[in-house]
Amino acid sequence: MLAVTILGNNSAIPAFGRHPTAQIVTTADDLLMFDCGEGSQIQILNYRIKRSRINHIFISHLHGDHYFGLIGLLNSFALLGRIQPLHVYGTPALIEVINLQFRLSSTSLPFQFTFHPIEKAGLILDAKSYTVECFPTQHRIECWGFLVREKRQLRKINIEKTAAHNIPTTAFPELQAGADFIETDGTIIKNELLTDENVKAKSYAFCADTIYDETLVPIVQEADLIYHESTYPAALAEKATERFHSTSKQAATIALKANVGRLLIGHFSAKFEHVDQFETEAREVFPKTELAREGVTYLI
Amino acid sequence: MLAVTILGNNSAIPAFGRHPTAQIVTTADDLLMFDCGEGSQIQILNYRIKRSRINHIFISHLHGDHYFGLIGLLNSFALLGRIQPLHVYGTPALIEVINLQFRLSSTSLPFQFTFHPIEKAGLILDAKSYTVECFPTQHRIECWGFLVREKRQLRKINIEKTAAHNIPTTAFPELQAGADFIETDGTIIKNELLTDENVKAKSYAFCADTIYDETLVPIVQEADLIYHESTYPAALAEKATERFHSTSKQAATIALKANVGRLLIGHFSAKFEHVDQFETEAREVFPKTELAREGVTYLI
Numbered sequence: 001m002l003a004v005t006i007l008g009n010n011s012a013i014p015a016f017g018r019h020p021t022a023q024i025v026t027t028a029d030d031l032l033m034f035d036c037g038e039g040s041q042i043q044i045l046n047y048r049i050k051r052s053r054i055n056h057i058f059i060s061h062l063h064g065d066h067y068f069g070l071i072g073l074l075n076s077f078a079l080l081g082r083i084q085p086l087h088v089y090g091t092p093a094l095i096e097v098i099n100l101q102f103r104l105s106s107t108s109l110p111f112q113f114t115f116h117p118i119e120k121a122g123l124i125l126d127a128k129s130y131t132v133e134c135f136p137t138q139h140r141i142e143c144w145g146f147l148v149r150e151k152r153q154l155r156k157i158n159i160e161k162t163a164a165h166n167i168p169t170t171a172f173p174e175l176q177a178g179a180d181f182i183e184t185d186g187t188i189i190k191n192e193l194l195t196d197e198n199v200k201a202k203s204y205a206f207c208a209d210t211i212y213d214e215t216l217v218p219i220v221q222e223a224d225l226i227y228h229e230s231t232y233p234a235a236l237a238e239k240a241t242e243r244f245h246s247t248s249k250q251a252a253t254i255a256l257k258a259n260v261g262r263l264l265i266g267h268f269s270a271k272f273e274h275v276d277q278f279e280t281e282a283r284e285v286f287p288k289t290e291l292a293r294e295g296v297t298y299l300i
Numbered sequence: 301m302l303a304v305t306i307l308g309n310n311s312a313i314p315a316f317g318r319h320p321t322a323q324i325v326t327t328a329d330d331l332l333m334f335d336c337g338e339g340s341q342i343q344i345l346n347y348r349i350k351r352s353r354i355n356h357i358f359i360s361h362l363h364g365d366h367y368f369g370l371i372g373l374l375n376s377f378a379l380l381g382r383i384q385p386l387h388v389y390g391t392p393a394l395i396e397v398i399n400l401q402f403r404l405s406s407t408s409l410p411f412q413f414t415f416h417p418i419e420k421a422g423l424i425l426d427a428k429s430y431t432v433e434c435f436p437t438q439h440r441i442e443c444w445g446f447l448v449r450e451k452r453q454l455r456k457i458n459i460e461k462t463a464a465h466n467i468p469t470t471a472f473p474e475l476q477a478g479a480d481f482i483e484t485d486g487t488i489i490k491n492e493l494l495t496d497e498n499v500k501a502k503s504y505a506f507c508a509d510t511i512y513d514e515t516l517v518p519i520v521q522e523a524d525l526i527y528h529e530s531t532y533p534a535a536l537a538e539k540a541t542e543r544f545h546s547t548s549k550q551a552a553t554i555a556l557k558a559n560v561g562r563l564l565i566g567h568f569s570a571k572f573e574h575v576d577q578f579e580t581e582a583r584e585v586f587p588k589t590e591l592a593r594e595g596v597t598y599l600i
Contacts, residue, residue: 038341068368069338075365101397
């Protein structure tokens with residue numbers, strides 16, 4: 001199971017109590033963080049996220065509302081005496097910003113810090129239970145989305161059925177991997193007769209900031225949940241395009257075309273105090289849409 | 301009259317709902333900002349500070365809890381289409397941090413932005429109704445405090461008395477400036493017989509982060525209000541010295557020796573959920589001490 005907790009759902013300027021972009025994805029192994037707008041470390045406290053468990057931080061792009069909180073979070077990790085290694089992923093220039101500020105404050109990090117420059121699409125993290133891939137999105141500056149996929153779970157040995165067929169336990173690893181069992185006389189016992197399906201491996205795509213772009217469709221195809229920005233309501237499609245952002249209906253159209261399980265929309269323009277209309281509009285195109293609400297955890 | 305509004309009173313790490321250092325000083329002409337920790341722009345919204353009136357921002361030093369919110373505030377000013385000129389004062393390296401981040405995000409500021417590198421103690425701003433001077437404090441890295449002084453107010457013409465003495469209005473400017481009136485026959489009419497004292501010019505010193513340092517005493521002598529950090533309670537004086545910070549009683553001792561009007565203490569260590577003891581301890585040395593409470597405006 002994966003889960004996504006929203007720390008910030010607003011676009012460029014904090015407004016109406018909404019914060020800039022930041023999300024925590026919970027996997028079986030780690031907490032991942034996608035973007036880290038200003039004040040994220042305070043939101044982490046507000047929503048009782050176990051900060052020491054955040055091991056990987058992914059920054060989509062270098063507009064301030066997506067990363068101005070990173071330096072403060074790293075600084076606090078240093079002051080708190082963190083010892084767990086930390087990995088940060090982003091465009092190569094991000095490390096310049098971090099290094100400059102830590103040099104000026106004479107800060108040295110007490111934990112192992114690894115910066116992974118993102119230079120091309122593909123696999124960027126291969127963990128025990130999941131992978132993370134990055135993909136480019138079309139925005140005013142270089143920008144990356146991220147796709148988390150749980151690894152396929154092994155099938156579960158059915159103890160009664162394997163006993164009934166007198167299967168030796170030495171064969172279990174192959175059965176778990178999906179193989180049929182072959183008796184010494186050549187008889188084949190189908191895997192489904194000996195094992196049960198495990199929970200399905202889930203996937204989540206964080207599509208960052210992006211203009212409406214159908215090249216995203218094959219990338220997020222069939223994902224269980226995607227987050228797609230919806231900076232503007234449908235009526236402001238022209239403005240959205242001008243600014244390399246998307247509308248509610250455009251986000252929903254990507255979700256529909258990609259046949260995803262569910263859609264989360266966020267990155268709402270600071271001009272709008274009330275954002276319910278974004279949901280209403282998106283649901284006209286893709287009913288399984290929800291607003292990314294701050295503090296809410298969406299289970300996948 | 302001056303006034304100080306506290307936006308953040310905590311040291312290095314946000315904790316217990318307390319924010320990193322930031323203060324707004326209201327003068328007759330402008331709002332001044334002293335330090336700008338992460339999340340200051342959100343605190344500005346929370347406490348209904350008119351952000352477009354902030355014309356001068358002073359950064360004491362480049363530890364993150366004193367300036368990580370500056371880039372976000374500038375970025376928001378840009379996005380909001382600010383047109384008023386803005387002046388930022390700080391150690392020369394601060395502009396490198398700002399320039400690097402704006403270059404990476406292709407941000408250009410729509411307003412006139414002037415950076416004033418601080419390189420020596422003295423007058424750094426001479427405004428219509430007040431001046432700002434900077435002075436060095438002793439901290440782990442280069443650090444500056446700031447002293448705001450209202451300019452002396454002109455004396456008020458007493459209409460009844462000037463009429464009784466038949467003083468021509470052409471003489472009023474000199475009377476306001478404090479001169480006596482000299483009749484054509486050489487008779488001197490004392491200024492005090494013709495004018496009234498105006499409100500006293502007030503002063504405020506922001507002493508930034510500092511070890512206990514008596515060289516501050518002559519600098520803030522007789523100020524109406526000073527803010528002095530009190531990172532630690534009195535019992536942790538040794539730790540305070542090691543880290544170039546001060547205790548409650550040390551802050552109060554500076555206030556006492558400098559014979560200031562009142563003392564505000566803040567920059568509380570994130571280890572302490574309750575900070576009342578800081579006030580109790582400081583008051584044993586200097587009774588006119590108050591905790592710098594977030595959201596509270598202290599009139600001077």
